[in-house]
Amino acid sequence: MDPGELGAARPVIFESWRRSLDARIDPDRHEAPVVYGPDEVADLRGAHPLAATVPLLTHTLSMDDTIMIVTDTRGHILWCEGDNQVRHRAERVHLTEGSRWSEDVIGTNAMGTALVTGRSVTVHSREHLVRTYHGWTCAASPIHDPHTGLLLGVVDVSGPLKTMHPAVAQLVSAAARLAEHHLQRFAPRQHVLTLNFLGGLHAGLDGRPLALTLRNAEVLTALALHPKGLTAEQLALLLYGERGNPTTVRAELHRLRAQLGGVLLTRPYRLDAVVRGDFLDVRSALRSGDAGKATRHYHGDLLPRSDAPVVREERADLAAAVRKGALERGDLDALLSFADNGEDAEVLERLHLLLPVTDPRHALVSSRLRRALE
Known part of the structure; x- marks a missing residue:
């Protein structure tokens, strides 16, 4: 056909x-x-x-x-x-x-x-x-x-x-x-854990909102990125770097289990649930070569206030890959979003070319571009 x-x-x-x-x-x-x-x-x-x-x-x-x-x-x-x-x-x-x-x-x-x-x-x-x-x-x-x-x-x-x-x-x-x-x-009922950590901190278990601390979210990010599971020692390194203490991690996991119940398994620590999340969607889209889908799902930096090594690394990787795709595709909405996050000269130059002179945003981009190039 x-x-x-x-x-x-x-x-x-x-x-x-x-x-x-x-x-x-x-x-x-x-x-x-x-x-x-x-x-x-x-x-x-x-x-x-x-x-x-x-x-x-x-x-x-x-x-x-x-x-x-x-x-x-x-x-x-x-x-x-x-x-x-x-x-x-x-x-x-x-x-x-x-x-x-x-x-x-x-x-x-x-x-x-x-x-x-x-x-x-x-x-x-x-x-x-x-x-x-x-x-x-x-x-x-x-x-x-x-x-x-x-x-x-x-x-x-x-x-x-x-x-x-x-x-x-x-x-x-x-x-x-x-x-x-x-x-x-x-088969027992499969729990669904939703982690939306791009630009904010929102999570839910089986449709029920979870009240997470930033450290809770960092632990869940690490476990979501390593579905096979992690030891307390591995988690300590991912969350705290070389100064990490497995005893501290175990205490964090104990507090987190109070909210997750049997979803958080041990030996190794892992999540017994269907895990969904905006950062996971972006990651999957990038691995599949779908830059457009990655851009659509990207709503900001991963846990912007986090300093955990595992989050910093994933945050930088996602932002760099989505930014590159947005520049190559000339995605106006995505480029505007990146422009809001700082004085990125390359992004501003691309927007300066894409926005019509009659668009009110053109003058704003031009002004910010001049400052970025000074």
């Missing part, structure tokens, strides 16, 4: 192609980015709520000439199992663990489109926007947390065009429902 044939497509494909083309996916040049290495994938698997369902999904969807895939909510492939020959073929086109298959980075595909629509989707051959995948057919279905209704990821079966049976789509959908039933019966 070529872009000119779009009007003849099924509605779900038509809408997906339109979203993909709006995201400037090139059918001839794009390929799925590999975002995570094997060690990082292993860490993500260990913390992912769908890990408990993978044996069931593998058993249900094991068939010749196909692979079974499970992704997270951002389209990162965390598990890929099945026929060895098909897996080798899939690896050549980045249909492999650690790669990202969201619509906004690779265009129309069953996994990415299921994540967007929240429904089961089958994408045949030339319905894939990127021509590299015209030899594949894929069927995917979303899996939701039965306790909260939140999307957890998708399960997908992919295979070469000529080997995929028409009944596979129904089987994948049934397997997703089995996975949800398994989670309802055997």
